[in-house]
Amino acid sequence: MGRVLQFVLNEDLPTEDTRRPQPSPHSDDALLDAYSQAVIHAVEKVSPSVVNIEVRKQTRGTRAHDPRFPPEMRGNGSGFIFTPDGFILTNSHVVHQVTSLEVTLADGRRLPGEKVGDDPDTDLAVIRVNAPNLAPASLGDSRALRVGQLAIALGNPYGFQCTVTTGVVSALGRSLRTQAGRLIDNIIQTDAALNPGNSGGPLVTSRGTVIGVNTAVILPAQGLCFAVAIDTAKFVAGLLIKEGKVRRSYLGIGGQTVPLPRRLVRFHNLPTESGVLIVSIEDQSPAQKAGLHEGDVIVAYDSHQVATIDDLLRLLTDERVGVRANLTIIRSGEKRDVEIVPQESRSRTNKKAISQAGR
Numbered sequence: 044m045g046r047v048l049q050f051v052l053n054e055d056l057p058t059e060d061t062r063r064p065q066p067s068p069h070s071d072d073a074l075l076d077a078y079s080q081a082v083i084h085a086v087e088k089v090s091p092s093v094v095n096i097e098v099r100k101q102t103r104g105t106r107a108h109d110p111r112f113p114p115e116m117r118g119n120g121s122g123f124i125f126t127p128d129g130f131i132l133t134n135s136h137v138v139h140q141v142t143s144l145e146v147t148l149a150d151g152r153r154l155p156g157e158k159v160g161d162d163p164d165t166d167l168a169v170i171r172v173n174a175p176n177l178a179p180a181s182l183g184d185s186r187a188l189r190v191g192q193l194a195i196a197l198g199n200p201y202g203f204q205c206t207v208t209t210g211v212v213s214a215l216g217r218s219l220r221t222q223a224g225r226l227i228d229n230i231i232q233t234d235a236a237l238n239p240g241n242s243g244g245p246l247v248t249s250r251g252t253v254i255g256v257n258t259a260v261i262l263p264a265q266g267l268c269f270a271v272a273i274d275t276a277k278f279v280a281g282l283l284i285k286e287g288k289v290r291r292s293y294l295g296i297g298g299q300t301v302p303l304p305r306r307l308v309r310f311h312n313l314p315t316e317s318g319v320l321i322v323s324i325e326d327q328s329p330a331q332k333a334g335l336h337e338g339d340v341i342v343a344y345d346s347h348q349v350a351t352i353d354d355l356l357r358l359l360t361d362e363r364v365g366v367r368a369n370l371t372i373i374r375s376g377e378k379r380d381v382e383i384v385p386q387e388s389r390s391r392t393n394k395k396a397i398s399q400a401g402r
Contacts, residue, residue, distance in 0.1 A: 048077040056251065078193075083193050083332045086207050090252030092180035093244060095147040095172070095199040096156065098131060100140055102300035108294050113121050115142065121198035121244035122146070122170065124179045127145065130284065132276055133243030135168045135221075149205060157335055160283035164291060164388075166221045166258050168243075169275055169283040180245055183252030185231065188212055196235040196257055196268070198244025210235035210266070218353065221388040226353045227271060231255045235325050236264035245385065246270040290361040292385030295328020300351040301340065303373070312377045315350040318342040333383040336374065343371035359385060 099115045120137030124130070131146065136159050138144060146156040155171045161168030189212065196208045212244045214232040221227060232248060237260045246255035254311050255270030282289045298319040308316050318340040324330045345368040349355050363385050 065135070067090060074294045081193065082195060082207070082209055085249050085251040086197065089123070089180050089195075089197060089245060089247050089253070090205050090207075091149045091178035093197050093205050094124065094131060094172075095197075095204060096120045096122050096131075096137060096144055096146045096243065097147070097245060098138060098141040101142055104228070108195045108266070119199065119240055121240060123197075123243075124243045125182060125233070126175050127177055127179050127252070129172045129173065129174060129177055130159070130280070131170045132171060132280055133168050134256065135163045135166045137243050138168045138170060139163060144170065145164050146170070146205075147234055148172075148174070148370060149178075160287035160289075162279050162283060162289040163229050164221060165271060165275060165279050166287065167256060167271060167279045167283075169280050180247075180263040181252045182273055182277060183248060183250075183254045184224040185229070185254050185274045188215055188231065193249045194231075194233045194235050194254070194362055195247050195249070196233070196237060196241065196244060196270075197247065198241035198257060200240040206241075208236040210268075213266070217269065226356055227275070228357070229275060231270045231272055233268050233270060235268060236266070237268040245265060251313050251349035290364055291388040292359040292361065292366075293329070293388035294355075294359065294383065295325035295330045295384055296335065297323035298341070298352050298355070302342070303342075307373065307376065311373070313342055313378075314348045317350045319349055319352050319355055329383050329386050333370070335370075335372070335381060335383075338374070340373040342373060342378075343369075345369055359388070 051063045053248040082327050093222040097117065099117055101115055111196050120133060122133035125132050139161055139286050141158065144158065146154050146157040146345045150246040152174060154174055156170045156172050159169040159171050187331045192212050194212050197205060200206050212231060213234050217230040219227050219230040222314050231246065231254065234350050235246065237257055242259050244257045246257055247253050256275050256276050257270045285385055298321050300317055301320040302317050303313065321335060321337055321341065324335060324337060340353065343349055344355060347358055358384050366383060367382055370383045372379050372381060
């Protein structure tokens with residue numbers, strides 16, 4: 044009896060290999076390992092493309108004449124190589140009006156950079172370095188993004204080379220106002236942490252494809268970070284490489300969105316209950332030449348309804364430069380049509396609504 048019992052006990056004892064707990068394929072350990080492997084793979088694929096950009100800008104404003112301040116200011120940001128011949132995407136606010144810039148590659152090479160062009164209206168810029176053996180990043184398709192998918196941000200916050208943060212795509216289709224006052228559509232919102240110096244770095248998927256260009260963070264909030272969609276960046280970068288700038292149309296007005304009286308909406312059978320009130324008109328602008336007045340309310344542009352100032356900005360594309368259009372306004376309670384010919388825009392810097400993530 045004792046021998047039988049001894050046999051049974053020995054049979055039930057775990058062997059040396061089975062003493063160690065094996066993670067279940069559905070356990071947290073297995074999930075964490077898969078997550079880690081995805082991040083590691085993406086970082087190893089993209090990090091050779093990420094660069095640090097050091098810039099110098101002339102001191103402007105009252106500081107320019109103050110002996111306590113240096114004649115030049117220094118700053119830094121991030122960028123990433125996207126072509127084998129050295130074109131680099133970054134943010135406009137990183138390289139706008141710089142006097143010189145230097146690029147440090149992931150392998151430690153320090154190279155002089157040349158600004159190809161920048162577009163403050165989308166906060167995008169292209170610079171270029173001349174060097175062999177470059178590793179361009181793979182550009183993805185931001186239209187295929189899903190809310191909740193893994194997002195990885197790479198950059199050089201505070202000068203620390205190739206720092207990685209992770210999060211998820213928090214929202215899609217956001218709109219973000221740039222320093223130039225324009226609204227960028229299809230902005231990606233993520234909670235992957237951004238800090239000063241991250242500006243211009245890539246936002247990538249777990250496959251290591253770039254889906255956005257990190258651009259801004261709302262400072263009082265936690266986890267509200269934004270990136271310009273890579274589809275927008277592809278379009279803008281192509282124009283910057285070809286022409287050095289992006290052309291857009293402009294009317295020369297200062298406006299604000301205002302509600303319209305209900306009786307006015309019903310009387311004129313307007314498709315919207317708000318419009319753009321003209322609060323100022325620039326001299327020699329298309330608006331002045333068209334006979335617009337302060338106090339006029341724009342409700343349509345070329346048969347497209349205009350309910351907000353952002354609706355109007357979206358319509359003022361480069362195709363409309365020099366093209367005569369019909370502007371529908373409300374003046375003293377009467378609806379009128381005015382012909383206007385938009386001109387090419389001149390970038391104007393408005394008061395910041397957000398804090399940019401670069402220095």
